[in-house]
Amino acid sequence: MATDAGAYPHSSRPDPSAVPARPTRESAAEALALAERTRAAVGSIEPDRRYGVALSLGLAGVYFSHLLPEPLDLVGLAAMYVGMLTTLVLQVRSSGVRHRLHPAMKRSMAVAAAIGLLTYLAALALEHWTGTPWIWVPAGLLAGGGVHVLDRNARTKGIPAQ
Numbered sequence: 001m002a003t004d005a006g007a008y009p010h011s012s013r014p015d016p017s018a019v020p021a022r023p024t025r026e027s028a029a030e031a032l033a034l035a036e037r038t039r040a041a042v043g044s045i046e047p048d049r050r051y052g053v054a055l056s057l058g059l060a061g062v063y064f065s066h067l068l069p070e071p072l073d074l075v076g077l078a079a080m081y082v083g084m085l086t087t088l089v090l091q092v093r094s095s096g097v098r099h100r101l102h103p104a105m106k107r108s109m110a111v112a113a114a115i116g117l118l119t120y121l122a123a124l125a126l127e128h129w130t131g132t133p134w135i136w137v138p139a140g141l142l143a144g145g146g147v148h149v150l151d152r153n154a155r156t157k158g159i160p161a162q
Contacts, residue, residue, distance in 0.1 A: 052151050054087045055088075055151070056144040056145065056148035057144060058080050059143055061076070061079075061080040062081070063120070063123065063137075063139050065077045066123075108150040108151065111150055112146065115142075119139050119142050120143070
């Protein structure tokens, strides 16, 4: 049975007409320059200062919600999480860019998560053992302030446009 070379789409021979022409040096240099300018512009986009403050206050509000009476503490907790998620969505929409993570930001995020978790567990244990509900105030200020400082330091370093 005679077969046609074009009958099999996965032929081992490339079709010479399907191979794109090689770009010239000038067009490749222009494309590279455009890519570098675009990368530098995206790397320089930074959320405004209100973004970090709003998220830090939201995190402190999560801790402060433990001071509310029993049925309202869950409402306060839910309101703080909804507020933080709304802040994140608005920031992504306003910038139009999802920020890439620089390695310094990844480390800061891990340290911030550790600070938040350890502070939460310590405040929970202190409230349970000593019966001092006011411990959530310094815990919230410590966690919110620590996360704000870590986030601000990581963002001021920026994303290098190599």
